[in-house]
Amino acid sequence: MTPYGERRWAALTTGAPALDVRELTVAYGGRVALRDVSFRLPAGAQVALIGHNGAGKSTLLKAIIGLVETPGDAIQVYGQPVRAHRSRVAYLPQRSAIDWRFPVDVGTLVMAGRYVHMGWRKRPDASDRKLVRDALACCGMTGLADEQIGRLSGGQQQRALLARALAQQADLLLLDEPYSALDAASRAALEEVLDDQQRAGRTLLLATHDLEATRDRFDAVLELHEGRLTSSSQRTVLATQQPVAPAVAL
Amino acid sequence: MIEWLVAPLRYGFMQTALIAAVLIGISCASIGVYVVLRRMAFSGEALAHSVLPGIVVAYVSGVSLSLGALVAGVVAALGIGALSTRERLREDTAIGVVFTAMFALGVLLASRAGSYRDLSHMLFGNLLGVSLANLWLIAGVTALLLLALVLFHRELELTSYDPTHAAAIGLRPGRLRYLLLLLLALAVVTGIQAVGVVLVSALLVTPAAAASLLTDRLPAMMNLACAFAVIAAVTGLYASYYANVVAGPAVVLTCTMLFGVAATVAGASRRNRPRNAGNADPVR
Numbered sequence: 096m097t098p099y100g101e102r103r104w105a106a107l108t109t110g111a112p113a114l115d116v117r118e119l120t121v122a123y124g125g126r127v128a129l130r131d132v133s134f135r136l137p138a139g140a141q142v143a144l145i146g147h148n149g150a151g152k153s154t155l156l157k158a159i160i161g162l163v164e165t166p167g168d169a170i171q172v173y174g175q176p177v178r179a180h181r182s183r184v185a186y187l188p189q190r191s192a193i194d195w196r197f198p199v200d201v202g203t204l205v206m207a208g209r210y211v212h213m214g215w216r217k218r219p220d221a222s223d224r225k226l227v228r229d230a231l232a233c234c235g236m237t238g239l240a241d242e243q244i245g246r247l248s249g250g251q252q253q254r255a256l257l258a259r260a261l262a263q264q265a266d267l268l269l270l271d272e273p274y275s276a277l278d279a280a281s282r283a284a285l286e287e288v289l290d291d292q293q294r295a296g297r298t299l300l301l302a303t304h305d306l307e308a309t310r311d312r313f314d315a316v317l318e319l320h321e322g323r324l325t326s327s328s329q330r331t332v333l334a335t336q337q338p339v340a341p342a343v344a345l
Numbered sequence: 346m347i348e349w350l351v352a353p354l355r356y357g358f359m360q361t362a363l364i365a366a367v368l369i370g371i372s373c374a375s376i377g378v379y380v381v382l383r384r385m386a387f388s389g390e391a392l393a394h395s396v397l398p399g400i401v402v403a404y405v406s407g408v409s410l411s412l413g414a415l416v417a418g419v420v421a422a423l424g425i426g427a428l429s430t431r432e433r434l435r436e437d438t439a440i441g442v443v444f445t446a447m448f449a450l451g452v453l454l455a456s457r458a459g460s461y462r463d464l465s466h467m468l469f470g471n472l473l474g475v476s477l478a479n480l481w482l483i484a485g486v487t488a489l490l491l492l493a494l495v496l497f498h499r500e501l502e503l504t505s506y507d508p509t510h511a512a513a514i515g516l517r518p519g520r521l522r523y524l525l526l527l528l529l530a531l532a533v534v535t536g537i538q539a540v541g542v543v544l545v546s547a548l549l550v551t552p553a554a555a556a557s558l559l560t561d562r563l564p565a566m567m568n569l570a571c572a573f574a575v576i577a578a579v580t581g582l583y584a585s586y587y588a589n590v591v592a593g594p595a596v597v598l599t600c601t602m603l604f605g606v607a608a609t610v611a612g613a614s615r616r617n618r619p620r621n622a623g624n625a626d627p628v629r
């Protein structure tokens with residue numbers, strides 16, 4: 096018996112897009128949260144997902160990571176269902192998803208990014224610990240590894256979650272409101288980290304309700320309105336950007 | 346003083362009771378830390394009460410009471426797990442409806458079947474009456490429980506503070522909740538020996554709550570909670586021997602006193618050093 100549900104490794108499908116969503120419809124307790132959403136992210140793109148609160152941004156990210164039931168093959172990550180290789184997808188949840196009063200320290204929280212690689216029996220080894228140290232350093236959290244998560248400021252909590260996502264060494268990063276609680280300086284630092292990730296070939300999908308200041312930095316912007324992708328935003332994006340590959344193809 | 350402590354141990358039943366008290370303290374307090382941190386106190390209370398009909402049925406049919414309690418505990422854990430995943434009723438409401446019914450059924454059966462003395466042992470525990478067979482059962486259960494807490498430490502911890510991430514990496518928070526409920530049922534069954542159905546949740550909650558006031562490290566919290574519970578269980582046992590009082594309530598009141606001390610110490614140290622100073626830091 097293992098507490099992990101499925102196997103976590105699958106062969107890579109060459110040439111597959113990082114993320115392929117086809118006609119995704121998600122209903123929650125009688126209410127349709129996402130309706131007929133289709134888009135595709137090529138590997139190496141950095142894309143924003145915008146929309147008002149309740150537009151379905153979080154639901155979309157959760158559907159991709161497999162936290163929300165979705166019909167069979169509506170979502171493929173690197174050519175496979177996400178269940179087939181969870182280690183390749185890192186998810187940065189909203190801060191409210193975490194019980195910050197629980198007694199764990201920052202190092203342990205970030206180490207949780209390695210659990211998907213370790214399975215339930217392996218203990219962290221030197222390389223896991225190094226990845227955690229590097230991720231903490233990357234997020235300006237060196238020296239806070241032994242701090243209890245309950246004592247962090249909002250911005251520090253946000254950066255600890257980013258460090259955890261980085262420690263996972265995933266190829267596709269899904270970030271839900273990573274700007275929340277960040278001041279301008281931390282925000283700039285976060286963007287630098289994300290750009291580094293993109294340069295390293297990773298794919299980023301970032302949900303935010305506050306885009307105005309940073310619209311230009313993304314390869315594409317997806318806009319959700321009441322559970323539907325609105326095409327206008329994509330035209331704007333494709334018209335104003337000259338992405339490496341067609342960043343978003345419907 | 347030494348003589349005063351050692352004298353009761355001339356008796357075999359006191360030796361058995363002492364070892365049982367220590368083991369029960371450890372099993373209840375270690376799982377109790379999760380009960381407190383995951384706000385499952387009500388589930389613990391419900392489990393304990395739901396075990397009563399199992400004990401009574403075992404009593405009537407001449408089977409070991411602990412066995413009856415164990416079976417009833419496992420059934421109740423699965424039932425609570427199932428009720429808490431339904432969405433129609435709020436979790437605590439559903440549990441409240443079912444466990445009071447189970448408890449009432451237990452008392453009803455007991456009132457037909459046994460003497461009042463037997464019923465009161467079930468309700469309030471009988472530390473001095475722990476048999477050797479019971480002691481083995483308590484030891485086995487405690488070992489199993491500690492083993493599970495060590496083996497699944499990482500998963501239990503993660504699903505407790507971040508079930509979303511846990512699910513995202515393929516863990517099943519629901520299954521781990523069942524595991525925790527089953528472990529809780531095991532602890533409850535041992536705890537009933539000491540303090541009975543009615544008071545066992547005090548053994549789960551109070552030492553862990555006291556420990557949580559003094560430290561914010563999980564392993565330290567478990568060790569402290571175990572220490573408090575063991576101190577309380579042993580103190581209660583001696584109180585029962587020398588002052589001729591029922592052991593169970595004495596154990597629980599000692600827990601409460603230790604909690605009072607912990608709260609005082611925590612309050613004093615908070616006044617000296619603001620605990621949440623980190624939250625005032627600027628973001629960078």
